[in-house]
Amino acid sequence: MFIGNLEDMFGATGRQNWVSRWTNIGDAHCLVGELNSKKGASAEAAEAWLCALTAFEVARRLVDKDDPEGKEVSAKVETGIQRLESSLDHQLERISIPCYDQTELLAYYLPAGGPDLCAPAVICISREEEPGATLLGRLLPVVIGRGMSVLVVAHDDLSNHWRGQSDMLLSCCLDYLSLRPDVDAARIGIYGEGMSAALATHFAVFDNRVAAAVCDGGAWNSVRVNASVKWITGHAEPVDEGAFSARRLRLLRQLNCPVLVVAGGRGIVSVSEAIKLKADCLGARTDLELTIPPMSRTTVGEIENFLSSDDSIFGWLERKLHTRNPCCAGRQGKSRGHR
Template sequence: MNVHYMESRFGPQGWAYWPEREDLSIEFMRLLGAAQEGGSAVAECCVTAGRIDVSDDNSWYGEWKRLADANHERGNKAFSKGYVLTARGNWLRAINYYQSAALPFDWTDEKYRVAVESMRRCAREYVGHGSPRGEVVSIPWPSGYPLEGYFLPAPDSSRRAPAVICIGEPGQRKEEYLYKVARYARERGIALLAVDLFGAGPDTRFDEVVGRSDLEMTIGCIMDYLVDRDDVDEGRIAIVADGWGSSFVARGIAFDDRFAAAVCDGGLWDLVERTFLRDRLAFPAGGIVGDMGLSRVARNLKCPVLISTGERGWLKAERVRELCDGLKADGRDVTLKIFTSEETAAMQGHADNPTLANEFIFDWIVSRLGMPAQ
């Protein structure tokens, strides 16, 4: 494999398949990491990567879409013969490959739209043929912009079950949670609602929505939907913010006391931004954010919060520890887990080893929801 050492970009343990294209190299690493969860096959990924002309985004698109189409068609053929498990496995990989194909293109590009629509079709097939059967749900949101989600019920449908909401930052798609986290919820008897901000269909007004100043209202709307279901235990609902590149989810839970647990940045990005502002305005230093104190988000966190990150993430590990110490000193119930390069799961979003991170995250959720250890 043509792997190049990349200490300056990825840290002492880092590497890049294409040094001249860091974005595509990171995406390729994500694809390889997804193989552990059934979201790709290593051999397929390596063969496909070997055919790509990295200087041509159309080559990237064409090769990953060809692989996605092959998995999609293989899944359809298996389903037509009654082999549902094989069909779902192929659809799951196709979802991920279509997502990768769209990566270099803007959402207005026809290639992007074609790949995303194919990805959504595979996701609907995957969700609709699970056991128990999942649902594609619509969640009301202000201004006539309904959110779309995939609801995967808990295996035991005889009683109300605990549930977890999985949502990424604006721009992340819910389809990837079908392979990233679904099995961890299912194996622990937890229902899953995977949701994003893209709405329903390729022609949604995402560019208008993402600029809203009240974006955190989304979290309350999603919770409203879940508590109205007769198969969800409204007292045991957790939320997982995937990737946490901002405090979007933390702002949502800070003013909604219905959550039993949350995995998110705990408002750290708000604290970092406040520190930056303090330094730019030459405020005197003192405490973790000078005389500005904790942000409203940090002060209003009510449920237990897990902050899970890697030492090669966007925020330096020592800075994360410092900020978490400030939250604990203020009485917040915060658990911090920093994955090291030696154990892996150390990249942003734990892209290099999502399995290790998800095992820790979902065991923590189980403990906070008062469920027996599995």
């Protein structure tokens, strides 16, 4: 309701006032959570802390990029996660995933339930310059209760390597999930935010065990190549669209899993480019869908309704992963390798 009425609200008060107001709302929910926790009402405490995390995310979205208050709000998110842990039915884990050359990748893991559940799982990659804890804090209210586990990693921990190494690191994440008894290896998806959407596309092509991908569908690579050709040739006129359509099609045909592309908003795929992808995939027999985050136009710019967008994304993942092979097939899927 708040985000849906931002157009009217910003006319009456400034961005900073709304940051303070939503930070205070988050603090109030934390207090309610603590009181319920002391009374032994763990379910009510968890609900309050989840509300606090959502309120802090609203404040974080409203704060100016260079405002030091942004770091304070991010710190509150991490504290809120720690408070929530004591009230969860299943333990939130901070894990270190062993990778090649004795390197390790730090991640958060939230299981869907008990060790015998054998549920689907999603590898979630934060946007650039965003800690994994920040993404986790935003997603916890969305994923809890959906019957899927999530493994959250930071973009910067992957992007510091060349692309092939990033794919190998993500394969290590998938290996880790596949070996867990509470995860169905045949139902593991990938979700990338911002530039991580491009990483998710390349990984879905690299490792054929990926069962569903929320990614850019190769759009970023297509736009980047197009810009490079224009820069090298010095021609400002449009490059042959047929050639770039064929290039997009080659990549789309390598994606052997359902794909969801988030267009517009804070993502890297424009709506126009996403529509071109959708048109190309019709002839490629690729299961590709588009979702466009609702945006509110205000006097301080557009603000994305992340609540509605996240619900749409994980609703899609839930449908795609829950309709994949049953768990018995997942045990067989452990032997499948990557390209």
